[in-house]
Amino acid sequence: xxxxxxxxxxxxxxxxxxxxxxxxxxxxxxxxxxxxxxxxxxxxxxxxxxxxxxxxxxxxxxxxxxxxxxxxxxxxxxxxxxxxxxxxxxxxxxxxxxxxxxxxxxxxxxxxxxxxxxxxxxxxxxxxxxxxxxxxxxxxxxxxxxxxxxxxxxxxxxxxxxxxxxxxxxxx
Amino acid sequence: xxxxxxxxxxxxxxxxxxxxxxxxxxxxxxxxxxxxxxxxxxxxxxxxxxxxxxxxxxxxxxxxxxxxxxxxxxxxxxxxxxxxxxxxxxxxxxxxxxxxxxxxxxxxxxxxxxxxxxxxxxxxxxxxxxxxxxxxxxxxxxxxxxxxxxxxxxxxxxxxxxxxxxxxxxxxxxxxxxxxxxxxxxxxxxxxxxxxxxxxxxxxxxxxxxxxxxxxxxxxxxxxxxxxxxxxxxxxxxxxxxxxxxxxxxxxxxxxxxxxxxxxxxxxxxxxxxxxxx
Numbered sequence: 479x480x481x482x483x484x485x486x487x488x489x490x491x492x493x494x495x496x497x498x499x500x501x502x503x504x505x506x507x508x509x510x511x512x513x514x515x516x517x518x519x520x521x522x523x524x525x526x527x528x529x530x531x532x533x534x535x536x537x538x539x540x541x542x543x544x545x546x547x548x549x550x551x552x553x554x555x556x557x558x559x560x561x562x563x564x565x566x567x568x569x570x571x572x573x574x575x576x577x578x579x580x581x582x583x584x585x586x587x588x589x590x591x592x593x594x595x596x597x598x599x600x601x602x603x604x605x606x607x608x609x610x611x612x613x614x615x616x617x618x619x620x621x622x623x624x625x626x627x628x629x630x631x632x633x634x635x636x637x638x639x640x641x642x643x644x645x646x647x648x649x650x
Numbered sequence: 651x652x653x654x655x656x657x658x659x660x661x662x663x664x665x666x667x668x669x670x671x672x673x674x675x676x677x678x679x680x681x682x683x684x685x686x687x688x689x690x691x692x693x694x695x696x697x698x699x700x701x702x703x704x705x706x707x708x709x710x711x712x713x714x715x716x717x718x719x720x721x722x723x724x725x726x727x728x729x730x731x732x733x734x735x736x737x738x739x740x741x742x743x744x745x746x747x748x749x750x751x752x753x754x755x756x757x758x759x760x761x762x763x764x765x766x767x768x769x770x771x772x773x774x775x776x777x778x779x780x781x782x783x784x785x786x787x788x789x790x791x792x793x794x795x796x797x798x799x800x801x802x803x804x805x806x807x808x809x810x811x812x813x814x815x816x817x818x819x820x821x822x823x824x825x826x827x828x829x830x831x832x833x834x835x836x837x838x839x840x841x842x843x844x845x846x847x848x849x850x851x852x853x854x855x856x857x858x859x860x861x862x863x864x865x866x867x868x869x870x871x872x873x874x875x876x877x878x879x880x881x882x883x884x885x886x887x888x889x890x891x892x893x894x895x896x897x898x899x900x901x902x903x904x905x906x907x908x909x910x911x912x913x914x915x916x917x918x919x920x921x922x923x924x925x926x927x928x
Contacts, residue, residue, distance in 0.1 A: 485667075492671065508832070514699070517819035521829040522699065528865035531726045532874045557880045561718050564725060593760035594716040594880065600740050600761075600794030601714050605881070 535559045545640060552641030562590065562639065591633040699822040703889040704862055704917070706873075707896055707903075708798050711922040712883035715740055715796035717757040719875035719884060724758070726863060726874035732756075733849045735860040736800035736875055741926060743793040749926045761796075797927050798884065800875075801826060801847040801860035802908060802916030809839040809848060818857065824889075824917055825864055830856045844912055862886070 513519025538559040539546035549555060562585070588611070597609035608614055622636060622644070637644060715738055723729060723736050738757030742750045754761065803826050810818045810826060817832035818839050828839075833856035840848045840857060851858045863873035867886070871877070876886045887896025899921075906923040907916040 481663075481667075489667070489671075511816075514822055515819060516816050518816075518829050518832060521827065521831070522821055525827055525861065525864045526868040530863075530866045530869065530871055530874075532722060532866075532877055534871075534877060554880075556882065558878055560722070561878050561880065564721075589762065592762060593718075594714055596760075596762055598715065598740075598761060598794065599791035600742055600796055602711060602881075605714050 532558070532560050532564075538563075548638075549640040552638075553643045554640060586632060586634050586639075588631075588633060591637075591639075595633075698868075701890060702823040704803075704824050704867060705887060705889050705896055705900065706800075706803065706862065706918040707885040707887075707899055707905075707921065708918065709883045709885070709921040710795050710797050710924075710927075712881045713738070713796040713798055714881055714883075715757060715761045716880065717760040718878045718880060719798060720756050720758045722874040722878040723860075726866075727861075729858075730852055733852070733858075735847070735858070736798060739797045739799060739927075741795050741797060741924065742791045743924075743926060745790045745792055757796075793924070795922070795924060797920075797923070798875075799845065799847070799908075800918065801843075801862075802845055802914065802918040803860075803862065805915035805917060806913060808842045808844060808912075808914060812838040812842045814838065821864075825862050825867075826859070827861055827864060828857050828859060830854060830858075833857050844909055844914065845916075 508518045508520070510519035510521075511517070514522065535546055535549070535558045546559070549557075549559070592608065595606060595608050597607040601607055619636075633639075717738055719736055720734065720738060723734075727735060729735050732755070734756040736756075737753055738761075739751055739753045740757075740761055744750065752761075803820075803824060805820075805824070807820055807826055810820055813819075814836065815832050815834055817829045817834070818826065819829070820826050835850055835855045835857065837850050837857065840850060848857055848859045850856070863871070863875075866873055872886055873884075876884045885896055885899060887894040889897060889900075891897065900919065903921050905919045905921060907919055908923075908927070909916075
């Protein structure tokens with residue numbers, strides 16, 4: 479018995495579809511697809527290739543070791559240098575040569591300090607917060623025994639940002 | 651009789667054809683994804699993807715809402731303005747039981763009252779005065795807290811399920827990533843995410859989201875938002891590391907996740923999450 483024509487034709491079509499389908503698959507599916515799951519496996523390596531931007535305080539300490547030590551021993555110890563020296567509000571001055579992306583002079587305005595220390599009912603109450611700046615100056619200023627304390631308008635005039643805690647016991 | 655014989659021969663022949671056809675179907679090479687990740691032997695080709703399972707923990711009782719994490723994230727990952735991979739929300743519940751939620755610019759500049767100049771010069775005694783998120787009477791804030799939010803890196807991810815090109819997926823170490831070379835920017839995943847943690851990048855026109863700083867954690871560093879957090883409200887670690895701090899915290903603290911009713915199984919846990927947080 480000869481194979482009927484229509485059966486032969488159908489087989490040919492199936493074979494053709496098989497070849498064409500696999501050809502499309504070969505072209506369309508990326509090489510590493512399915513290596514680790516239903517995704518392009520090479521992307522995992524691509525994603526981890528990028529260099530970190532935040533390098534941590536230790537990198538700053540390689541040159542500025544005294545400043546880093548001062549900071550680490552103070553109340554701002556857990557805060558990495560980048561938090562203030564990488565300020566989005568800061569001016570355009572850039573750090574010389576070595577790392578131009580780092581802003582050399584951080585924001586010294588009230589805004590920089592109050593980002594963390596402004597009083598809010600939503601802030602954890604144990605965290606040091608400032609509700610009223612004039613009142614703060616009026617009560618704590620005289621204890622510093624500085625004549626011109628009333629003229630001070632910035633937090634950094636009294637507080638060292640690297641070691642902000644002022645020991646009032648010694649001064650008055 | 652002859653006819654019967656012929657029929658049998660024809661039957662055997664067609665059965666042979668059918669068998670050949672069946673074999674052809676079986677012989678089609680098995681697609682790669684049929685081979686599950688757990689079947690693959692850990693060798694040199696896979697670095698340490700099976701040695702880790704990352705998990706994130708946010709302590710809302712420690713967050714001060716400074717926005718350092720939002721700024722760090724934007725610097726680290728080049729997130730365009732007004733788009734966020736992580737953001738901080740402020741919840742304030744007043745005496746009349748109203749929940750006030752705000753997140754100006756995602757908390758990028760912190761939460762400062764608009765009348766800052768007034769705050770610095772005024773001699774007003776009441777710390778809960780106007781513009782300070784406070785108030786008097788029924789507007790008095792009785793309870794307040796900050797809630798940092800980000801991609802929850804769910805185990806049962808709604809976002810990767812809807813991706814038509816398998817550009818979004820969960821990595822073997824539990825991080826939900828987007829393959830930008832495959833993403834077609836259809837934004838199905840943006841709609842599917844119940845936490846609103848995805849966006850379409852305005853220049854690349856592909857989906858973008860928090861990767862837990864995959865380029866950092868695979869090099870032994872912490873995500874940028876965790877390193878800059880001044881109060882330790884953000885914690886990150888490896889579940890497969892028996893001695894890790896996060897493992898101890900997860901075992902001892904009272905935890906919750908966002909929208910647990912959706913069964914997305916988030917791997918971003920919260921400590922001290924109020925019921926008003928949505």
